[in-house]
Amino acid sequence: xxxxxIVEQTVIGLGYDLVEIDRSAGGxxxxxxxxxxxxxxxxxxxxxQFVTVEDCEKVTRQLQFALxxxxxxxxxxxxxxxxxxxxxxxxxxxxxxxxxxxxxTLKAPLGVAAAGQVSANRKKFRGVLELAEQMLGAEVPGVxxxxxxxxxxxxxxxxxxxxxxxxLAPLQALGFTLDELRDxxxxxIVSFKGRGHAGGAGVGGEExxxx
Numbered sequence: 001x002x003x004x005x006i007v008e009q010t011v012i013g014l015g016y017d018l019v020e021i022d023r024s025a026g027g028x029x030x031x032x033x034x035x036x037x038x039x040x041x042x043x044x045x046x047x048x049q050f051v052t053v054e055d056c057e058k059v060t061r062q063l064q065f066a067l068x069x070x071x072x073x074x075x076x077x078x079x080x081x082x083x084x085x086x087x088x089x090x091x092x093x094x095x096x097x098x099x100x101x102x103x104x105t106l107k108a109p110l111g112v113a114a115a116g117q118v119s120a121n122r123k124k125f126r127g128v129l130e131l132a133e134q135m136l137g138a139e140v141p142g143v144x145x146x147x148x149x150x151x152x153x154x155x156x157x158x159x160x161x162x163x164x165x166x167x168l169a170p171l172q173a174l175g176f177t178l179d180e181l182r183d184x185x186x187x188x189i190v191s192f193k194g195r196g197h198a199g200g201a202g203v204g205g206e207e208x209x210x211x
Contacts, residue, residue: 027075051081101187
């Protein structure tokens with residue numbers, strides 16, 4: 001059985017979501033897990049839960065056994081919760097983090113689709129994730145229904161005071177499908193008003209490592 005399949009079956013079997021698998025130099029196998037997301041019911045969102053050290057330890061022990069059974073080689077195993085730059089890979093991830101600031105990288109530059117509004121060679125964008133209006137109520141939810149919205153504010157030089165009367169840069173939007181993305185992640189913006197991402201996602205930091 002392939003590594004990804006073993007890890008995925010083990011993690012999901014224990015009641016967690018598999019976020020990411022990474023093999024690093026030196027034989028480190030890093031597995032990122034999260035608690036399953038519960039969609040809002042009648043507009044009410046369930047309170048956010050976070051992965052604990054005990055969760056990471058439980059998954060680590062089970063993974064050690066599963067990897068040994070299938071003779072998967074590694075030197076160190078690290079199981080952790082997502083960080084503030086949590087990757088977004090699946091439809092459910094995008095549904096979960098609507099309204100939050102994300103970074104996306106397109107597989108190909110915009111080209112003529114840029115229409116002179118941004119560089120035709122641009123592939124990286126940061127903005128607020130939204131559902132695209134034209135797809136709301138679509139028969140197949142999530143197919144081509146995403147967009148990010150942002151303002152390209154001019155860079156402010158250190159020591160220069162910005163006038164409150166300065167007009168805002170125009171609002172821009174980019175629609176995309178998941179197939180067009182090379183990478184998508186929560187923007188690493190830290191909130192100091194309590195635990196969590198500025199948009200509400202839990203900050204990672206819980207991990208368990210085993211040799």
